[in-house]
Amino acid sequence: MIELVDVHKAFGANTVLTGVSLTLRKGRSMVIIGGSGTGKSVLLKCVLGLVQPDKGAISVDGTDVTNLRQGTPERDAFLARFGMLFQGSALFDSLPVWQNVAFRLLRGSLKKPRAEARDIAIEKLRRVGLSSDVADLFPAELSGGMQKRVGLARAIATEPEIIFFDEPTTGLDPIMAGVINDLIRGIASEMGSTAMTITHDMSSVRAIADEVAMLHDGMIQWTGPASEMDSCGDPCVAQFIAGSAEGPIKTVR
Amino acid sequence: MNVLAIIGRAVLAMLAAIGRVTLFAIDAVSHLGRPPYYPREFAQALVQIGYFSLPVVGLTTIFTGGALALQIYAGGARFSAEAVVPQIVAIGMVRELGPVLVGLMIAARVTSSIAAEIATMKVTEQIDALITLSTNPAKYLTLPRVLAATVVMPFLVGVGDIIGIMGGYLVGVERLGFNAGTYLRNTIDFLEPLDVVSSLTKAAAFGFLAALMGCYFGMRSGRGAQGVGRATKSAVVAASVLILAANFVLTELFFSA
DSSP states (O other): OEEEEEEEEEETTEEEEEEEEEEEOTTOEEEEEOOTTSSHHHHHHHHHTSSOOSEEEEEETTEEOTTOOTTSHHHHHHHHTEEEEOTTOOOOTTSOHHHHHTGGGSSGGGOOOHHHHHHHHHHHHHHTTOOGGGGGSOGGGSOHHHHHHHHHHHHHTTOOSEEEEESTTTTSOHHHHHHHHHHHHHHHHHHTOEEEEEESOHHHHHHHOSEEEEEETTEEEEEEEGGGGGGSOOHHHHHHHHTOSSSSSOSOO | OHHHHHHHHHHHHHHHHHHHHHHHHHHHHHGGGSSOOOHHHHHHHHHHHTGGGHHHHHHHHHHHHHHHHHHHHHHHGGGTOGGGHHHHHHHIIIIIIHHHHHHHHHIIIIIHHHHHHHHHHHHTTHHHHHHHTTOOHIIIIIHHHHHHHHHHHHHHHHHHHHHHHHHHHHIIIIISOOOHHHHHHHHHHHOOHHHHHHHHHHHHHHHHHHHHHHHHHHHTOOSHHHHHHHHHHHHHHHHHHHHHHHHHHHHHHHHOO
């Protein structure tokens, strides 16, 4: 279970999060929606410890992880439970595809023999619909959709308990977006992982979410099951679903 | 009052920057004693920084050695001291020009490429990705590059010193009419071990600074293409200035007595 209590974050004068409280139960898939620049990515990065919150507490399975220091065994153990798909895939362009996927298996505490790591990488690539031919290509040789899939394969390579998806369908055509949504749904339920996705793509929300949280003005405006999203009555959510310019979310920012 | 405030702010900013760089360096070097290690990245950095810099080092030093011989010959002629060409070329190349010019070329070639690479990684979230994959960027990116540059620079400068002296020799023998054997003997007899030791020590220090600046500014890069450009520029400028400053300090330490 992931729990955020009253998390604040500002970058200089720019206040991003002003008291986010959120609970995500084990094995559930939560999607956080909100306009561009509302701090969705910052929220994910706070949980991962890539960004240090100014105030508030974040705990995973009851353990406070807000102030884990980098390089400590506790932090390594914490990170080993996570997989993350980055918005731009964030593949290492100096490494071929299979070494990207098997990155964790080639070094550190989860190190495996090279041949075995490669086999696992190829199996994960197959799971996301890529043939073994791409294993030896470099990320720059792949299309955006293929890079996303490789990023997904890397995120699931060690079968993590918790997976974060940062804008998984941004920049993809609707068909590829649908494929990625199905993969995320399929993989998360297959592995029983807890998933947290941030997106502004409503088709993603409907495909992936068990639960939805609306982030606006640095706070969670509404949270509830995806099935109740359409009838929740929250003006922010209603405006977001309708894609309307009228409502509490300002279109000029 | 305003002027004082401006000076004060600048001094504070500079002190803060020195502190940040020092902490960054200490953090990177401290990983020497803490596994896991990344030998593959180290080997790659050795090849990139060492082997692939050989052509530029050779070209830089051979022309410098040649020009130096011409200058000393022409300048020496003013007080009938043309004969000192081999000695001055040797001492000039080994003590000063070899390490400094190779250092500056490494700042241009290696610092810029390290800074641009790491800054791009930062901008495209690859650094964040490294962290989420339980890999410490200081250990995986900074230490191998800094260590490789520190280790390989003495070799580069050693080669550069020799090629520079060869440049002087070629000009001396082919253009200025020196006897080949005499030229070489004068060079070898005149050089002292301290000259060579100072050259290689400087080299190691310059290599360390060049790679460190590349990593430091790369890791602190701002967003977008502009951020990468700025990081690269700052890294090269800082590395060059620090190399020249360190050269002065080391020269003072080695030869002031």
